[in-house]
Amino acid sequence: MDSAWDELTLAFSRTSMFPFFDIAHYLVSLMAMRHQPGAETVAWKNPLSSWFTAMLHCFGGGILSCILLAEPPLRFLANHTNILLASSIWYIIFFCPCDLVFQGCSFLPVQLLAAGMKEVTRTWKIVGGVTHANNYYKNGWIVMIAVGWARGAGGSIVTKFEQLVKGSWKPETEEWLKLSYPAKVTLLGSVIFTFQHIKYLSISKHNLMFFYTIFLVTTKITMMLTATSATPFAPLEDILGRMLFGWQHRFLSCEKKSEIKSSFNGTDSSTSKPTADTSEKVKKQHTKKTE
Template identity: 90%
Template sequence: MDSAWDELTLAFSRTSMFPFFDIAHYLVSVMALKHQPGAEAVALRNPLSSWFTAMLHCFGGGILSCVLLAEPPLRFLANHTNILLASSIWYITFFCPCDLVCQGYSFLPVQLLAAGMKEVTRTWKIVGGVTHASSYYKNGWIVMIAVGWARGAGGTIVTNFEQLVKGSWKPETEEWLKLSYPAKVTLLGSVIFTFQHTKYLSISKHNLMFFYTIFLVTTKITMMLTKTSVSPFASFEDILGRMLFGRQQQFSTCGKKNEIKSSFNGTGSSTSKPTIDASDKVKKKHTKKTE
């Protein structure tokens, strides 16, 4: 039984992402670009700019990981097959007659299949980033985490830079500030695979890849079916935030309450003094009259 399970997970870890899983990744990325306001007008007015933006959406994680490792950021252009494949997906998405690609993508089963296959590629990108960083820094586990995180979810950061160049960047959409669910789950995966790679986690890589991918696909499909954007880590983040950062808030609220009490006592004492002085004056006047 164990040998059959190992063979299954090992075969899964050796699955090639080209071409079907890569097609799903490019399709989801380009469709996300097309749904942005004004993207279709840009494609008609300036196809080269639209194509370059689509390539950033498709290969942004690889570009950012190259920048972190001081490698040529345009190295992704050397893979001619993937560039042609992504360019084909971009072309038929924006310029297909009768918009047939978007109409086919509008069906929910197609979206679920494409999104699930894209999450599979996320696992492969994280593992590739951690392994690639370890070839430069064997004991630099922080570097491995950063590069794995960048390769798995760095596309949004690169596209934010592209929006900054075009003048359409908004600070509230910055990925580093809001940390969307893909960024969080990719960071978690990068930490786990880094610990496994550095022998701090006693589990085989193919088993870990299988379990992590199942978690990604199941969570993504569940979020799409329920139409919710709430992160599955929301409750854990709330508990952890209260444990680590809630104590200081409690102290600050207690300090404010003490200040209010002290100010209230101070005003009470100051108001009591004039009443005492007034009563003394009344007594003095009364004694003078009696005299």
């Protein structure tokens, strides 16, 4: 039974991402680009700018990881097959007659299938980034985590830089500043695979890839079906936030309560004194009259 399981997970870890999983990744990335306000207008008025933005959406993680490792950022252009494949998908999504491809890809079952396959590619990118960084910095686990994170979810950084150049960047939409779910889950995967690579986790890589991918696909499809933005990390983040940072909030709240209480007591004493003084004055006037 164990050998059969190992053979299954090992065969899964050796699955090639080209072409079907790469097509799903390009499809989901370019559909997200198409849903951006004004993207269709830009594609019709300036196709070259739209194509360049599309390539950043498709290959942004690889570009950012190359920048972090001081490699040529345009190395992705050497893979002519993937460039032609991504360019073809960009063309049919934006310029297909009657928007047939866009309408078909907006169908929920197609979205679920493509999103699940894209999450599979996320695992392969994280593993590839960690392994590639280890070739430069042997057991440099911080660098390995950073490059794996960039390879798996760095496309948003590169595309935001492109928006900054065009003058359409909005800081409040930057997902790495507020850590959206893809950034969080990619960071978690990068940490896990880095620790496994430097032998801090006693689990084989193919088993870890299988379990992590199942988690990614299941969580993504569940979030899409339920149409919710709640992430599975929310309860853990709340607990850790209370443990690590909640004590300061409680300390400040206690200080505020004590200040309010002391100020309230001070006003009571100040208001009670005039009443006592007035009562004494009334008593003296009354005794004078009786005399």
